Each structure stands twice: as structure tokens, then as C-alpha cells.
Amino acid sequence: MELQQKFEKLKQILKEAGSGAVAYSGGVDSTFLLKVAYDVLGDDVIAVTARSSTYPEREYNEAKEYIAQFGTKHITIVSEELEIEGFSKNPVNRCYFCKTELFSKVRMEAVKYGLKHVFDGSNFDDIGDYRPGMKAAKEQGVISPLKLAELTKNDIRELSKQLNIPTWNKPSFACLSSRFPYGKEITIEKLSMVDRAEQFLIDMGFKQLRVRHHDEIARIEVEPDERVSFFDLETMDKIGAEFKRIGFKYVTLDILGYRTGSMNEVLSEEEKAL
The missing domain is CATH 3.30.70 (Alpha-Beta Plaits)
Incomplete structure (x- = not known):
């Protein structure tokens, strides 16, 4: 699909979803998703950021700066991965345990605010890499609008630039x-x-x-x-x-x-x- 077609598809996916809580890290993908979701759904979307020892303070501070420009409600929770049984041993499916914990806590916030879904920022490129967190997302019923719209990382950067989103050229980050x-x-x-x-x-x-x-x-x-x-x-x-x-x-x-x-x-x- 052409880039604009993908963008329109994304907005349609969000419109049909109706409401949701975005698992928001302040990275390129989740910031773009949050901006578009807020443009489409208004106050029927919130951002939920999890703080932990695997998430640097600089990333959290940047996330707060970005979200302040959108006007979206921002919830901060604690999700300390090292307290999850088995996580610190660093098995190959480590991210599965992390994402299961994260998405369950984000869903609790969604329920608290009467929202229907949890959204995450997985994009179409993630299909090609080893991503055990995607299994957790599927089990938790998380919607990945960017992936469904077939938006790649480069697509997201280009659209972010067009929308004047400050993260359009931000380096990629992983926990x-x-x-x-x-x-x-x-x-x-x-x-x-x-x-x-x-x-x-x-x-x-x-x-x-x-x-x-x-x-x-x-x-x-x-x-x-x-x-x-x-x-x-x-x-x-x-x-x-x-x-x-x-x-x-x-x-x-x-x-x-x-x-x-x-x-x-x-x-x-x-x-x-x-």
C-alpha cells in the first residue's frame, strides 16, 4: 500500500476500536501511535507508562515532554521486571514475562477509565524478528494498530516528520x-x-x-x-x-x-x- 493509504487504514482501525490505553514508552512508534490515536479518539485514549530499573530516567523524562505537547492523559505505573519470577535469569523468552506483566497492568488502567482496549506500538517490521513479547500481546488481547496497518519503522518516521512529531528521528530504544x-x-x-x-x-x-x-x-x-x-x-x-x-x-x-x-x-x- 502507499504510505497515505496505510495512514488512513491506521486511523480507521483506531476509529473502529473506539477507545483504549496506549502502552507508551516515549519511543518513535508509541509516540506516533499515541498522537494519531488522540487525534482520532480524543479523550477516549490515555497513555500508560511503566517505570522500572530497565527503563532509563532519560527515556521517562523525554516521554513526559513529548506527551505534554499532545494534551493526552498520562498515567505512570510501576512494573518492576526483576520481581517477576524467572525474569532475572534471562531466559530466551524473557520478554514474554515482561510484556505479560506490562499489558495486564495497562489493561487494569484501561478498565479503570472505562476504555475498551490496550494498544501497543509494535510495527510491521517486528514480524521479521524474534519477538516473544508479541505472544504475550496476543494472549492479553492487545491490539497493535501500526502492525495491522502494515506501517514499517521507516513509514512511521516519515509520517511523524510530516506531523511534526518530535520523535521522528529519535534513535530506536529497547529496554x-x-x-x-x-x-x-x-x-x-x-x-x-x-x-x-x-x-x-x-x-x-x-x-x-x-x-x-x-x-x-x-x-x-x-x-x-x-x-x-x-x-x-x-x-x-x-x-x-x-x-x-x-x-x-x-x-x-x-x-x-x-x-x-x-x-x-x-x-x-x-x-x-x-
């Missing part, structure tokens, strides 16, 4: 738990290390990035065209020194650069079926 190899225990201390390391790189001017936590080793992923920034002695020394202060023993650059779901590259088809 900090995605920085750990499956099977490696996730703790608040390790999450804090990743958060501090990523914030340091952001403050240095890097945009799309991940700091993957491999026990004593930090594996840095940046956009392919930003890799050249590391070929500077002062930059390398500065990053190395700070990462050691944070707690890493060794600091490495992934020569392939940032790519979505790099931790899934080691999974077998059997593991993805979980």
Missing part, C-alpha cells in the same frame, strides 16, 4: 535487559552499569547505540557511520577510562556496528519457538 546474553543473570547493578555507560556515550554525541554487557566485557555498538569516531586515541582513552570506572574490565567496539536484536543472532530456531 536495558536486551543488553545481556540470554542465560546471564540480570541485576540492578548490571543494569546501572549499562545505563551509565550508554549515557556517557550519548553525552559524547553518539546517537544510535547499545552497550552490550558480557560480564567483564563491554561490547559497544554504534551506527556503522559512527564507528570511525573511535579511531582517535583521545576518544578511545576517554571511553576506556570511564567504562573502567563504571566497572568493566575490558572495553570493545563491535566492528559490525549497531543492528537490531544482535543478541538474537545466537538463537536456534528451536529456541525462537519458545
Whole structure:
């Protein structure tokens, strides 16, 4: 479909849904979804943001700034993933437990405000990656309007730009738990290390990035065209020194650069079926 056709389809999906609570992170997809949903449904849509140790303070503060521009009612809840049984052990279907908890709590808010549905920001590209959270969404009866409208990430960025939504060029973000190899225990201390390391790189001017936590080793992923920034002695020394202060023993650059779901590259088809 043409982009405008997809956009019209999205608005029709939301109109037919009638009302709902958006699981809102402040990212590109959920911000776009919330803006369009509010334009279509008005006060029959609310935003629900979950705070936890896997969700950096910078992301929460940005989410509040974006939503203030829309005028949508914003509810903040607590959804601490580390308290979910089995989550901290970091199994391959970790996101299933997280999303089950999140969507059940968002649904409680939807019921409280007399809204019919829960919406999430999954897009059409998500179909092609390992996404155990989509199983949770299906079980919880969550509607994914962007996916139903066949809107890709690039589509969403383009439409967001047209609508003057400030997140149109915001780097993609995933919860900090995605920085750990499956099977490696996730703790608040390790999450804090990743958060501090990523914030340091952001403050240095890097945009799309991940700091993957491999026990004593930090594996840095940046956009392919930003890799050249590391070929500077002062930059390398500065990053190395700070990462050691944070707690890493060794600091490495992934020569392939940032790519979505790099931790899934080691999974077998059997593991993805979980």
C-alpha cells in the first residue's frame, strides 16, 4: 500500500476500536501511535507508562515532554521486571514475562477509565524478528494498530516528520535487559552499569547505540557511520577510562556496528519457538 493509504487504514482501525490505553514508552512508534490515536479518539485514549530499573530516567523524562505537547492523559505505573519470577535469569523468552506483566497492568488502567482496549506500538517490521513479547500481546488481547496497518519503522518516521512529531528521528530504544546474553543473570547493578555507560556515550554525541554487557566485557555498538569516531586515541582513552570506572574490565567496539536484536543472532530456531 502507499504510505497515505496505510495512514488512513491506521486511523480507521483506531476509529473502529473506539477507545483504549496506549502502552507508551516515549519511543518513535508509541509516540506516533499515541498522537494519531488522540487525534482520532480524543479523550477516549490515555497513555500508560511503566517505570522500572530497565527503563532509563532519560527515556521517562523525554516521554513526559513529548506527551505534554499532545494534551493526552498520562498515567505512570510501576512494573518492576526483576520481581517477576524467572525474569532475572534471562531466559530466551524473557520478554514474554515482561510484556505479560506490562499489558495486564495497562489493561487494569484501561478498565479503570472505562476504555475498551490496550494498544501497543509494535510495527510491521517486528514480524521479521524474534519477538516473544508479541505472544504475550496476543494472549492479553492487545491490539497493535501500526502492525495491522502494515506501517514499517521507516513509514512511521516519515509520517511523524510530516506531523511534526518530535520523535521522528529519535534513535530506536529497547529496554536495558536486551543488553545481556540470554542465560546471564540480570541485576540492578548490571543494569546501572549499562545505563551509565550508554549515557556517557550519548553525552559524547553518539546517537544510535547499545552497550552490550558480557560480564567483564563491554561490547559497544554504534551506527556503522559512527564507528570511525573511535579511531582517535583521545576518544578511545576517554571511553576506556570511564567504562573502567563504571566497572568493566575490558572495553570493545563491535566492528559490525549497531543492528537490531544482535543478541538474537545466537538463537536456534528451536529456541525462537519458545
